[in-house]
Amino acid sequence: MKQGYQLIKEQLFFRKELVERAYWLINLRWVVTGAALVAGWIGHFLDLKHPIVSLTILFLFVALNNAAFSLIWRRLSAREHPEVRHYAIFAHVQITFDLLVLFCVIYLTGGISSPLLIFVIFHIILAGILLAPASCFIYAGLILLGTAGLIVLQESSILPPQPVLFQSLLFPSTQSLPNVLALYLTFASAILLTAFLVTTLKSSLRAKSRSLLAVSKELDASNTKLTALYEMIKEIELCNEFQDLIDSATRNAARIMGVKGCSIKLLDDQRKRLTFASTHGLSEDYKAKGVIDIDKSPINLKILKGSFFTIGKIQKDDYFQYPEDVRKEGIASMMCLPLRVEKMIFGVFCVYSDIEHFFGPDDVKFFSLMADLTAIAIENLKRELNKIWFLKKAAHQLRSPIGAVQSMLDLILKGYQGDVDDHQRETLTRCRKRLAVLGDVINDLLKLGLKRISTDEREYHPVDVIEILKSLEDLYRPRASENGVDMTFRVDDPLPRIMADEKMIDDLFANLVSNAIKYTPSGGTVAVTLCAETANRIRFEVADTGIGIPESEIPRLFSEFFRAENAKVFSEEGTGLGLVIVKEVVDRLKGTISVESREGEGTRFVCLLPGAKDLGMRPRTTPDER
Numbered sequence: 001m002k003q004g005y006q007l008i009k010e011q012l013f014f015r016k017e018l019v020e021r022a023y024w025l026i027n028l029r030w031v032v033t034g035a036a037l038v039a040g041w042i043g044h045f046l047d048l049k050h051p052i053v054s055l056t057i058l059f060l061f062v063a064l065n066n067a068a069f070s071l072i073w074r075r076l077s078a079r080e081h082p083e084v085r086h087y088a089i090f091a092h093v094q095i096t097f098d099l100l101v102l103f104c105v106i107y108l109t110g111g112i113s114s115p116l117l118i119f120v121i122f123h124i125i126l127a128g129i130l131l132a133p134a135s136c137f138i139y140a141g142l143i144l145l146g147t148a149g150l151i152v153l154q155e156s157s158i159l160p161p162q163p164v165l166f167q168s169l170l171f172p173s174t175q176s177l178p179n180v181l182a183l184y185l186t187f188a189s190a191i192l193l194t195a196f197l198v199t200t201l202k203s204s205l206r207a208k209s210r211s212l213l214a215v216s217k218e219l220d221a222s223n224t225k226l227t228a229l230y231e232m233i234k235e236i237e238l239c240n241e242f243q244d245l246i247d248s249a250t251r252n253a254a255r256i257m258g259v260k261g262c263s264i265k266l267l268d269d270q271r272k273r274l275t276f277a278s279t280h281g282l283s284e285d286y287k288a289k290g291v292i293d294i295d296k297s298p299i300n301l302k303i304l305k306g307s308f309f310t311i312g313k314i315q316k317d318d319y320f321q322y323p324e325d326v327r328k329e330g331i332a333s334m335m336c337l338p339l340r341v342e343k344m345i346f347g348v349f350c351v352y353s354d355i356e357h358f359f360g361p362d363d364v365k366f367f368s369l370m371a372d373l374t375a376i377a378i379e380n381l382k383r384e385l386n387k388i389w390f391l392k393k394a395a396h397q398l399r400s401p402i403g404a405v406q407s408m409l410d411l412i413l414k415g416y417q418g419d420v421d422d423h424q425r426e427t428l429t430r431c432r433k434r435l436a437v438l439g440d441v442i443n444d445l446l447k448l449g450l451k452r453i454s455t456d457e458r459e460y461h462p463v464d465v466i467e468i469l470k471s472l473e474d475l476y477r478p479r480a481s482e483n484g485v486d487m488t489f490r491v492d493d494p495l496p497r498i499m500a501d502e503k504m505i506d507d508l509f510a511n512l513v514s515n516a517i518k519y520t521p522s523g524g525t526v527a528v529t530l531c532a533e534t535a536n537r538i539r540f541e542v543a544d545t546g547i548g549i550p551e552s553e554i555p556r557l558f559s560e561f562f563r564a565e566n567a568k569v570f571s572e573e574g575t576g577l578g579l580v581i582v583k584e585v586v587d588r589l590k591g592t593i594s595v596e597s598r599e600g601e602g603t604r605f606v607c608l609l610p611g612a613k614d615l616g617m618r619p620r621t622t623p624d625e626r
Contacts, residue, residue, distance in 0.1 A: 496532070
């Protein structure tokens, strides 16, 4: 309840309402005072019997006080962090002053029979909305006391009677004392009922607001955590080194959970021991033990059987293999969950807090999600690294024998091993082409493997894309002419440089340009454009009038070893890895690639690549300047 009250105290609605109404009362008082003065003098000229002089003096006194209230409000508002209680006190002063003035006006306009008596309910409602419920009932009691006192003073003739301005429906002037008492009780009931209804409604609204604020706070916290988890997963996905991945997981887990430290422990092949693979926020002494014997650590044994484990207050020595190190580290509570993919558990993910009973049920649910996503990321990277290792191994093992076979075929085709007839030459040439395609596949596999394991952005440097495309133009323009393809290059200058390495950009440009030439029939065109998309982003575009890509096959275009059916018919050559390499490069450079194609009409690839920050635009040098 205390926390809920604090939420209410801090939330803006009621505070803002109190501040605004405090000033609103001042403005309303100006209007009422002015209207009352005008109405009083109009009544005076119409020969209505009422003490116009007394009323005028009273309203001028109200105006003077209202000017003082306005000055006080300005000083309160000028404070950098005004307290709510100051505005509450200010509201009390104004309401009390207004009731005193109102009872004076009521007396001067007929006393208990004045029609203005009904306006006291306005202050009950206002106090119920702006102030504490007790204040509302206190004002209700004061109003009833004031009304009773006015009745007694009038009936005992202590106060001289005043002319009745209009006949009041609450207390008509011709009523006897018993009837007046009965009417007073009715009036008192109405006043108290109004106070009760207003305070009850306000309490109900506050309770609902408290619930909404609590839910809103929980949603904000959940949204913050989920956003941080999303950023963590994005960061993990960019990791291509196993150690980088688990280090990123422990670092982000400690930050998101708001804890002292975090660790990932992995099982060995015999599933007998756990080894600290990554830690964050823990001392070197704590990590120095290195290996944990599962049989000697009940907590880890329980987790590896599939249970989650939380300790609100660490005090039992038999939980750990090294309890003295846990106490020395200052760990007061901890939460551990298994790292598993499907039913296979391969490690333990732990977070440590220096606060007792830090982790609640919601933390367990959220950390469970974090552990599952981390486990999936670890398993996916393991598979990817194993696949890359296999591809590299297989490619290296195949490259030498294929090269040897190609060399021997070249010797045979050149006649060094004897005469070759036309039929044999045709067969050997076909074999030579097939081996060349296989050699291209091996080279592309090696390129792909190197790109996936060489991810250190610290090796990047500003690259002049204009120079790279110029060198490719000299290489591919003759090839396009041989195929009967008209090829154009449009290069804007200056262009921002790109943080990369020359080989990556060369592979990106070369694969797209060579594909466009390969799949464009004689008489077609290929247009290559390199220009500035924005001040710090370049656009590389390759458009051709070739065979195009079937719409149904475009989603698979960047899959490994995929070639569209019409591409296979048009050209036997092709590894199905060129566009995969292109996508790897674009993703590595944090760029985007899009493709537009219509079968039989052509294809357009557009790459948007971010320029190197703070390097600006560099004009290309002329041939004489090089």
